[in-house]
Amino acid sequence: MGLPAESTEAYHGGVLVRAPTLSRRPRGSLRLRREARLAYALLTPTLLVVLFLVAYPFFSAMYLSLQNKMVGSPGRFVGLENYAELLRDEVFLRTAWNSVVYTLVAVAIKFVLGLTMALILDQSRRFNNLFRTLLFLPWAVPVVIVSLNWRWIFDDLSGFLNNFLITFHLTHDIISWLSDPRLAMGCVIAVVVWAGTPFYAMTFLAGLQAIPKELYEAAEIDGASIVQQFVFVTVPRLRTIFVTTIMLSTIWTATNLQFVLILTRGGPASRTQIFPHLAYEIALGARRLGMGAAVSLVFFPLLVVLIILLTRRMLRERED
Amino acid sequence: MASVVRTRRLLKWVGNGLLVVLLVWTLVPFYWMIATSLKKDREIYGFEATLIPRHPSLDSYRRLFATTPFVKYMRNSTIIAVSTTLASLVFGSLGAYALARLRFPGRSVIARGLIFTYLVPPSLLFIPLFAVMSVLSLIDTREGLILAYLGFTVPFCTWLLLGYFRSVPLELEEAALVDGCSRLSALVRVILPMSLPALAVVAFFSFTQAWNEFLYANVFTNSVEVRTITTGLTLFIVEDVFFWGPMMGAACLASIPPLVVYLAFQRWVVKGLTLGAVKG
Numbered sequence: 001m002g003l004p005a006e007s008t009e010a011y012h013g014g015v016l017v018r019a020p021t022l023s024r025r026p027r028g029s030l031r032l033r034r035e036a037r038l039a040y041a042l043l044t045p046t047l048l049v050v051l052f053l054v055a056y057p058f059f060s061a062m063y064l065s066l067q068n069k070m071v072g073s074p075g076r077f078v079g080l081e082n083y084a085e086l087l088r089d090e091v092f093l094r095t096a097w098n099s100v101v102y103t104l105v106a107v108a109i110k111f112v113l114g115l116t117m118a119l120i121l122d123q124s125r126r127f128n129n130l131f132r133t134l135l136f137l138p139w140a141v142p143v144v145i146v147s148l149n150w151r152w153i154f155d156d157l158s159g160f161l162n163n164f165l166i167t168f169h170l171t172h173d174i175i176s177w178l179s180d181p182r183l184a185m186g187c188v189i190a191v192v193v194w195a196g197t198p199f200y201a202m203t204f205l206a207g208l209q210a211i212p213k214e215l216y217e218a219a220e221i222d223g224a225s226i227v228q229q230f231v232f233v234t235v236p237r238l239r240t241i242f243v244t245t246i247m248l249s250t251i252w253t254a255t256n257l258q259f260v261l262i263l264t265r266g267g268p269a270s271r272t273q274i275f276p277h278l279a280y281e282i283a284l285g286a287r288r289l290g291m292g293a294a295v296s297l298v299f300f301p302l303l304v305v306l307i308i309l310l311t312r313r314m315l316r317e318r319e320d
Numbered sequence: 321m322a323s324v325v326r327t328r329r330l331l332k333w334v335g336n337g338l339l340v341v342l343l344v345w346t347l348v349p350f351y352w353m354i355a356t357s358l359k360k361d362r363e364i365y366g367f368e369a370t371l372i373p374r375h376p377s378l379d380s381y382r383r384l385f386a387t388t389p390f391v392k393y394m395r396n397s398t399i400i401a402v403s404t405t406l407a408s409l410v411f412g413s414l415g416a417y418a419l420a421r422l423r424f425p426g427r428s429v430i431a432r433g434l435i436f437t438y439l440v441p442p443s444l445l446f447i448p449l450f451a452v453m454s455v456l457s458l459i460d461t462r463e464g465l466i467l468a469y470l471g472f473t474v475p476f477c478t479w480l481l482l483g484y485f486r487s488v489p490l491e492l493e494e495a496a497l498v499d500g501c502s503r504l505s506a507l508v509r510v511i512l513p514m515s516l517p518a519l520a521v522v523a524f525f526s527f528t529q530a531w532n533e534f535l536y537a538n539v540f541t542n543s544v545e546v547r548t549i550t551t552g553l554t555l556f557i558v559e560d561v562f563f564w565g566p567m568m569g570a571a572c573l574a575s576i577p578p579l580v581v582y583l584a585f586q587r588w589v590v591k592g593l594t595l596g597a598v599k600g
Contacts, residue, residue: 036424038503043430046415046478053471054437057448064448117342120335131339133586135346140582142532144550145571149353152564158369160352167371194349202589226327255441258534262554276443283447284539293447300444307439314435318483 065294071287082294091270092278092295099274099299102185103254106192107246110253113193114200114245121201122208132205139198147262150191154178154263178264181271188263188272192253200245207241208234240317247310251303275299357381357569364564380565381573389544390570393552397531397574400462400548404469404530405523411470412477412522417507419478420485421493431482438475445471446539453540460541465548468536473526484518485511517588524585528578549574 040047065082069075086092121132138146153160154177165171177187211234219229257276260266266273266281275295283292358376362368384390418424419431449468450459458464488511496506512519534550541547547555553574556567582589 032423035422039418039422039424039427042414042418042422045411046434046474047430049411049470049474050433050437052452053449053468054440054445054475057445057452058440060448060451061444064451113342116338120339120342123332123335125332125336125339131343133583135342136582137350137579138346140528140578141575142534142550142578144532144534144553145353145575146349148553148567149349149571152356152562152568153349153352155564158365158564160348160371163369163371194345220324226324226331251439251441255443257443276441279443279447280535283450289447289451296444296447303441303444307436310439311432311435315432 061293061297064290065297067290068288069290071284071289075290078290082291083298085291086294086298091273094270095273095275095278096298098185098270098272099254102189102192102272102274103250106189106196106253107250109189109193110196110200110249111242111246113197115204117197117201118204118208121205136198136202138195139202141195143195143256143258144262146195147191147259150187150194151178151263154187179268181268184264184268184272188259191263192256192259195259196249196253199249203241203245204238207238211237244310244313244317247306247313251306251310254299254303353568353571356564357566357572359565361565380569383563384566384569384573388556388566388570389547389552390549390573392544393547393549394574396462396546397548397550398577400465400469401527401530401577403462403466404473405526407466407470408473408477408526409519409523411474412481413507413512413519415474415478416481416485417503417511419482421503431479434475434479434482438472438479442472442535446535449536450539458540460543460546462546464540465537465546466530468540469526469530469533473529477522477526480522481515481518484515488514520585521588524581524589527581531578 064075066077066079067075068078068081117135121128121135125131156162156174156176156179159177161177162171162174165175175183178184215233215237216229219233224232254274255276257274257280260272260274260277261280264272266277275298279292279296282288282295355371355373356364357380358378359370359373360375360377360379363370363373363375419427449471453459453464453468456464458467492514493506493510496510497503501509531548532550533548537548537551538554541551544552549570553567553570556563556570
């Protein structure tokens with residue numbers, strides 16, 4: 001938020017003690033205990049939510065992944081059997097590869113396109129506010145609607161893309177965008193990029209606009225070219241935003257299953273299968289909860305590194 | 321110097337060109353969604369399919385309202401999104417106040433835990449959460465879904481408000497405390513009125529996230545009475561047959577609430593973004 005954080009310690013150390021109302025109250029540890037009790041009371045709803053809706057399910061996912069539990073029947077403890085089965089499974093290995101490609105390519109394109117968008121919107125131009133609003137629109141549309149709409153654009157017989165290409169004689173044959181094994185992953189990534197680029201552009205634009213214009217003027221007087229200005233003024237100032245944005249986006253891109261669920265259901269022949277969707281299919285399609293939990297957790301060690309780094313980063317940014 | 325000026329002019333033109341390309345890329349899908357919703361079936365499918373509706377009609381919308389539970393889905397979404405927003409605002413404000421202004425053991429652990437919690441993705445939690453919901457008989461209820469959404473809105477709201485509350489000058493609150501205000505009334509009368517922009521951001525994010533959410537809604541609900549519009553939409557697909565006209569009509573209408581709040585809150589949104597507010 002960029003707002004100076006007050007030190008609460010200084011507050012409790014000095015100011016509060018000077019507050020006259022407090023002189024009537026018991027002093028010292030009793031007062032602190034009372035403050036702590038109020039604090040816990042105020043935090044109760046938040047803590048309950050965190051414990052029951054996030055922490056408990058999280059640990060229970062780990063335990064579940066060690067069982068052969070099905071929907072509606074109690075599970076038996078099977079140790080690492082689920083994981084062992086996964087490693088022998090060809091679909092799983094393909095899914096692992098797909099997930100990595102899908103995430104890296106989508107994030108890379110969103111980054112480049114988002115930066116381009118932000119740089120363009122940072123130029124001065126008439127109606128720039130209108131253009132900004134229009135370019136950011138995809139961000140506000142529910143992902144389900146985005147995916148359904150694109151599925152319809154990609155439709156073999158009546159979709160916009162084939163319709164357009166044939167009308168303007170750019171192709172004679174119908175292209176099966178989502179069912180051609182060579183094209184499907186590219187199409188899914190295109191949709192992810194369409195929906196996700198505005199997020200990058202928004203954060204980058206905010207960063208660009210926070211750079212003092214004097215820095216560029218000074219660089220220009222020193223004879224820096226436009227490229228040099230970009231490399232030595234813009235990039236260093238945006239580095240923090242770059243890293244935070246990419247980390248957040250990586251977590252959410254890698255774990256979002258809605259695009260795949262609606263566009264391809266992992267097909268054709270598992271070409272677009274990614275971890276969260278495979279977990280979904282196994283847990284709810286095949287009703288194997290234990291195995292589903294194992295699939296979603298296999299990916300987690302990678303994510304947890306990101307999450308920990310990001311948590312630290314966000315705390316530090318807040319303290320600055 | 322001269323070359324910098326020349327490069328800048330060149331970049332301006334390159335920028336204009338790219339802007340046009342990006343606008344086309346961004347807006348064509350919107351166009352197709354709206355155009356489809358205004359066509360009759362004859363123009364939607366097969367050899368007579370058109371790029372521009374030749375005879376625009378509201379037929380799809382009529383079918384949508386007459387033959388599908390669209391209105392019910394929209395009502396459910398509204399109830400769920402509004403309740404989630406209100407609960408998040410209240411819980412978030414209380415928790416953030418404690419973390420910002422009170423001293424107690426475990427404070428920094430909780431603050432840290434909040435971000436961590438927020439970053440744990442729903443696709444990891446939905447399987448065990450499904451079990452939790454079953455045990456509590458909350459499957460297929462609005463309350464259950466609201467509760468599930470609080471799992472990601474409350475940690476974020478608390479975290480965002482915490483930063484903002486800290487920036488409210490202490491002197492104002494002290495004055496209120498000296499005047500005999502309790503802590504809670506200091507929060508309500510002094511801090512909250514000064515934090516309106518942050519509350520706006522929090523309300524915006526809770527509402528859009530709850531409105532747009534799909535995974536939990538899809539897993540935890542199944543009856544028409546409870547389903548939200550995002551999962552209801554996918555039910556328009558019957559046995560792999562898509563009714564694209566009404567579906568695109570529903571898609572247009574269902575996008576309106578989040579788009580309207582986005583347009584209304586635009587200038588505050590970007591501030592929240594860098595704090596990790598949005599799943600992009």
